[in-house]
Amino acid sequence: MKFFTPELYLQFNSTDDQAADRADAAWEAALAAYRQHLADIQPRLPSSVRRLTEMSLHDAELLSLQEITEPSGFPFPTDFFPGPFWLSVAVLSLRQDNQVTTLIYALADHIRHHPALTRWRFSKQRRHWLYDELDLAPQFQPYRAVFLQRILFSDGTALEIPFSSVLMHQYELPVARAANGARRPA
Amino acid sequence: MVKGESLNQAEAEARRRLGTDVVVCGPSLAANRKLAGTIETTANGSAKRCPPHDSAGPHALPHYQPDPRPPEGHTFYETEHRKAR
Numbered sequence: 001m002k003f004f005t006p007e008l009y010l011q012f013n014s015t016d017d018q019a020a021d022r023a024d025a026a027w028e029a030a031l032a033a034y035r036q037h038l039a040d041i042q043p044r045l046p047s048s049v050r051r052l053t054e055m056s057l058h059d060a061e062l063l064s065l066q067e068i069t070e071p072s073g074f075p076f077p078t079d080f081f082p083g084p085f086w087l088s089v090a091v092l093s094l095r096q097d098n099q100v101t102t103l104i105y106a107l108a109d110h111i112r113h114h115p116a117l118t119r120w121r122f123s124k125q126r127r128h129w130l131y132d133e134l135d136l137a138p139q140f141q142p143y144r145a146v147f148l149q150r151i152l153f154s155d156g157t158a159l160e161i162p163f164s165s166v167l168m169h170q171y172e173l174p175v176a177r178a179a180n181g182a183r184r185p186a
Numbered sequence: 187m188v189k190g191e192s193l194n195q196a197e198a199e200a201r202r203r204l205g206t207d208v209v210v211c212g213p214s215l216a217a218n219r220k221l222a223g224t225i226e227t228t229a230n231g232s233a234k235r236c237p238p239h240d241s242a243g244p245h246a247l248p249h250y251q252p253d254p255r256p257p258e259g260h261t262f263y264e265t266e267h268r269k270a271r
Contacts, residue, residue, distance in 0.1 A: 004239070012248075013235045017216050020235075024215065024248070024265065027237040035240055056241040059251070097258075122234050123254035131239055154253075 001150050001158055003034040004131035006117050041136055048166050049147055053134045060094035060129045067111055101170045105163035108146040116156025124155040137162045187247050187262050187270040202229035205257035215265045222263035226250035
């Protein structure tokens with residue numbers, strides 16, 4: 001993470017008032033810096049990636065994360081391009097209240113997984129989305145439009161997802177009725 | 187975050203046990219943060235403090251939430267520059 005780092009998150013949770021006040025100010029500065037960063041790269045973002053930056057997924061529970069690589073049909077004659085053509089996608093499914101959101105990324109490279117800091121003291125149960133950042137993937141600039149989403153999760157781990165495009169799908173879960181007649185998510 | 191009816195501390199804790207959001211309002215960041223933490227930990231035990239994210243909008247507030255969940259919901263608190271509507 002570049003702006004909303006696990007270190008800053010831990011400082012924000014300091015039990016010392018002065019340290020917590022400093023972290024609050026540092027977080028506001030990080031927010032302002034991120035806002036400026038997004039404004040700077042906005043012209044280069046396709047509409048689907050712009051929508052990704054507008055989604056509020058804080059507290060969404062991560063239901064599943066899969067990185068899938070499969071061979072794909074290729075439209076050119078094989079004597080022109082004899083090698084196999086592969087497609088790689090990442091599928092993230094998240095739940096917020098009664099809604100499931102699925103993000104499908106066309107990957108430009110493998111997802112990078114970053115472990116939690118050893119001093120990360122928060123629960124590792126029910127991993128959920130804390131904060132994310134959108135960036136341009138530096139190693140591909142300026143030749144390809146490749147983006148990078150960095151996500152900090154509640155167990156202290158972080159992902160870096162390098163992708164060229166993203167699809168989003170959302171649906172509402174059916175609401176069941178409990179034995180006492182109360183409505184509850186299925 | 188939009189304010190509702192005023193609550194005392196005991197009422198706020200009861201709301202939090204039910205998973206409903208509450209917000210601590212006032213001019214002092216430190217006082218609001220302390221009271222929000224007390225409400226959340228009294229209601230639900232272990233809690234963590236989360237700063238606001240830009241995508242949640244200009245009225246997003248920092249908050250406490252149970253760690254781990256359930257229940258759902260948050261104890262938000264105002265800062266010097268961020269206020270509930």
